[in-house]
Amino acid sequence: MAQEAMAQAIIEQTVVNLARQMEQQVDRELNKLDNLGDDDIEAIRLKRVAEMKKRQEKMKEWVARGHGEYNEIHSEQDFFKEMKGEERMICHFYRENWPCKVMDKHLSILSKKHLETKFVKLNAEKAPFLTDRLKIWMLPTLALIQNEKTIDYVVGLDQLGGKDDFETSVLAERLAKSDMIDYDWSAGGKAAAAAPKGIRKGGSKSYKKTESDEDSDFDD
Numbered sequence: 001m002a003q004e005a006m007a008q009a010i011i012e013q014t015v016v017n018l019a020r021q022m023e024q025q026v027d028r029e030l031n032k033l034d035n036l037g038d039d040d041i042e043a044i045r046l047k048r049v050a051e052m053k054k055r056q057e058k059m060k061e062w063v064a065r066g067h068g069e070y071n072e073i074h075s076e077q078d079f080f081k082e083m084k085g086e087e088r089m090i091c092h093f094y095r096e097n098w099p100c101k102v103m104d105k106h107l108s109i110l111s112k113k114h115l116e117t118k119f120v121k122l123n124a125e126k127a128p129f130l131t132d133r134l135k136i137w138m139l140p141t142l143a144l145i146q147n148e149k150t151i152d153y154v155v156g157l158d159q160l161g162g163k164d165d166f167e168t169s170v171l172a173e174r175l176a177k178s179d180m181i182d183y184d185w186s187a188g189g190k191a192a193a194a195a196p197k198g199i200r201k202g203g204s205k206s207y208k209k210t211e212s213d214e215d216s217d218f219d220d
Contacts, residue, residue, distance in 0.1 A: 062115045070104070070111040070119045076127050082120055088180055089145045092121040093136050099157055099164060103140040106168045114172075114181040144180050152178040 062068065066082070073079055083089055092107055094100035104121065111119035124131050124139055134143055134150060142154040159174055160166045176183030 059115050062118075065118065067115045067118050068112060070108040070121065072121045072123075074123075074126065076122075076129055079120075079122055079127065079130060082118065083145060083148055086118050086145070087147060088116065089118040089120065090175065090180060091143045091145065092119075093124040093127070093131065093134075093139060093141045093143065094121055095124055095139050097139065100140045102157075102164045103142070103171075106166075106171045109168050110172060110175070110181065117175075117181050142175075144175070144178050146179070152180075 065086070073082055079091065083091075090107070092100070092103055094103070107119050107121070111117075122130070124136060124141075130136075134141075134153075136143075138156045140154075140156065143150050144152040144154070154160070154171075154174060157164060157166070160170050172181060172183060175181045176185070
């Protein structure tokens with residue numbers, strides 16, 4: 001119980017910190033505006049504050065749905081339960097090897113920073129249906145899911161520089177390119193180069209449906 005209370009306190013503090021960052025961003029944007037009267041600035045401020053409050057309510061909803069943590073699910077049934085109703089979910093199909101442990105470390109960090117996305121992991125050996133359905137052939141593989149449909153994959157570490165010492169920001173930018181997390185591109189990035197040819201990808205620009213594909217990767 002003590003550990004659960006501590007985890008909840010950490011998540012709540014994360015929500016507070018994110019809200020504070022959003023408020024500071026509003027102030028910075030207003031300070032950049034020139035040639036606006038006091039009424040114009042106040043109208044913009046009120047609009048942004050309303051947006052911020054709406055975002056805070058969304059954050060509370062996300063926390064209630066298990067966002068803000070990197071959790072392991074233990075069965076295919078749990079996978080479908082966790083995925084239901086989620087706008088964005090990242091599932092790490094793993095086994096007990098070093099590359100998967102490296103991926104675990106970075107996903108754990110990102111899950112706490114990006115409450116807008118659910119992060120889970122599933123032992124591939126316990127999910128034969130899903131690994132076959134999603135044609136997962138290398139571990140680690142991240143299945144990037146939007147609205148209960150897989151739109152992209154991160155297969156192995158090649159798209160992250162091909163080494164196990166990549167920074168968390170590299171993975172963050174890779175996920176942001178698939179619109180899996182909200183990301184501030186203005187801060188500049190250290191992402192690896194575009195995925196090498198031959199690396200499996202999904203998404204509307206790079207994935208071509210075949211006759212065997214259905215509207216959802218998870219339909220019967």
